[in-house]
Amino acid sequence: MSSVLYEIQAGVAIITLNRPDKLNSFNREMALHLQGRLDECKSDEVRVVFITGAGKGFSAGQDLAEVVDPNGPGMAKILCEHYNPIILRIRQLEKPVVAAVNGVAAGAGANIALCCDIVVAAASASFIQAFSKIGLIPDSGGTFFLPRLIGWQKASALMLLGEKVSATEAETLGMVYKVFEDHQFNEAVTSIASTLAKMPTRGLAYTKQALQNSFTNNLGQQLETEDKLQQLAGATLDFKEGIQAFLEKRSPVFTGK
Numbered sequence: 001m002s003s004v005l006y007e008i009q010a011g012v013a014i015i016t017l018n019r020p021d022k023l024n025s026f027n028r029e030m031a032l033h034l035q036g037r038l039d040e041c042k043s044d045e046v047r048v049v050f051i052t053g054a055g056k057g058f059s060a061g062q063d064l065a066e067v068v069d070p071n072g073p074g075m076a077k078i079l080c081e082h083y084n085p086i087i088l089r090i091r092q093l094e095k096p097v098v099a100a101v102n103g104v105a106a107g108a109g110a111n112i113a114l115c116c117d118i119v120v121a122a123a124s125a126s127f128i129q130a131f132s133k134i135g136l137i138p139d140s141g142g143t144f145f146l147p148r149l150i151g152w153q154k155a156s157a158l159m160l161l162g163e164k165v166s167a168t169e170a171e172t173l174g175m176v177y178k179v180f181e182d183h184q185f186n187e188a189v190t191s192i193a194s195t196l197a198k199m200p201t202r203g204l205a206y207t208k209q210a211l212q213n214s215f216t217n218n219l220g221q222q223l224e225t226e227d228k229l230q231q232l233a234g235a236t237l238d239f240k241e242g243i244q245a246f247l248e249k250r251s252p253v254f255t256g257k
Contacts, residue, residue, distance in 0.1 A: 003030040005054070006037045011047035011197035011256075013040070020055025023104060025063040028073050031082035038089040047256050048196040049093065050189060051116065052100035053109075061107025061130060083108050083140040087115050091212060094205035096196050100189040101125045101167070101176070111140035114149060117208060119176040120192065121167040122185040127175060132162040148215070150174050200238030201256035206230075 005016040015037050017024040024030075041049045053059055066072045073081065090097050090112070099116035107130045113119055114127075129146070131138045138146070138159050147155040150173045158165065167179045180188040196204070206229040213225045233239055238254045245252035 002033065003027075004033040004037055006040070008045055010194065011045070012193045013037075013046040013049045014193075015041075015049065015051045017051070017053045017059050019063075020053075020057070022063060023057035023060035024053040024055070024109070025060040026082065026108060027063045027066045028078075028082060031078075031086065035085050035089060038086070038093060041093060041095065044256070046095060047199075047201045048096050048098065048193050050098035050100050050193045051112075052102055052189070055103070057103035057109075058099075058101045058105040058113060058125065059109025060104060061109040064134075079139055083112075086112060087141045090115055094208070095201060096204050096208065098189070098193055098196070100185075101127075102185065104128070106130045107138075108140040111138065111142035111145065114145045114175060115141050118192065120185075120189055121170060121176045121179050122182045123167055123179055124182050125167040125170075125179075126164050127167075127170050128162065128164045129159045130162055132160055146175075198254060200233075200236065200242065200254045202236045202238060203233045206233050 001018065003018050005014075005018045007014050015034065017030065017034070019025060019027075019030060038049070040046075062078065067075065067078070096118065097116045099113035099119045101113050101119060101121040102125060103122065104126050105113045106128045110127045110129065129138050129142060131142075137143070142159070143155075146158070149155075150158075154173060157163075165173070165175070167176065170176045171179045178188075210222075210225055210229050214222055217225060237257045238252075241254060242252045
């Protein structure tokens with residue numbers, strides 16, 4: 001059985017982390033497999049990506065058995081060859097990526113979720129920056145994304161104390177977009193993904209790029225970025241369809257072009 005399941009349904013690429021007996025903790029095979037699947041999502045057939053976990057967890061982070069294995073890849077390779085490429089692929093993918101957190105998201109598993117464009121969680125899900133419990137620092141972009149999501153003070157405390165955050169608290173803090181009751185979760189995630197798959201894909205990609213640039217731009221630079229990207233968005237077929245549909249008082253049919 002593959003450690004990462006992949007299927008495309010009506011423009012939605014569904015990536016499922018699939019080591020449920022290990023709470024979908026990452027080993028080298030799963031990390032490299034996920035990178036490959038994210039590369040496949042560049043296909044024009046895909047208009048939105050969502051990542052979830054099999055079984056009771058989203059991902060418990062790194063499989064520590066691999067870390068202590070004398071024949072394992074070692075810490076440097078785990079970061080540089082496993083997690084960092086995953087984070088960069090998600091941020092550079094010119095499509096929205098939704099993290100559907102169905103259970104515990106710990107360590108690198110939590111930070112992979114938090115780097116996605118939209119994070120939704122089941123009510124029973126939880127998040128934990130577990131690194132301090134074993135003497136490590138948060139990686140996989142955690143020290144970059146979490147302070148920007150919830151502020152320096154809260155992020156610092158969660159990382160230093162390693163406290164578990166419930167899905168409800170995560171929503172209150174601004175870590176996640178929405179929380180859904182467990183019995184509604186799959187339907188809600190499917191609805192969000194389906195909605196995004198029918199939207200103007202290029203415009204969404206430019207919005208993602210503008211937000212990404214805002215991390216480092218000053219105001220003047222960001223206004224220039226908006227101007228540049230708006231010109232590109234205005235040249236898309238979906239923009240023309242959106243205007244025409246508005247004038248004709250009908251629902252637009254976007255093609256992602």
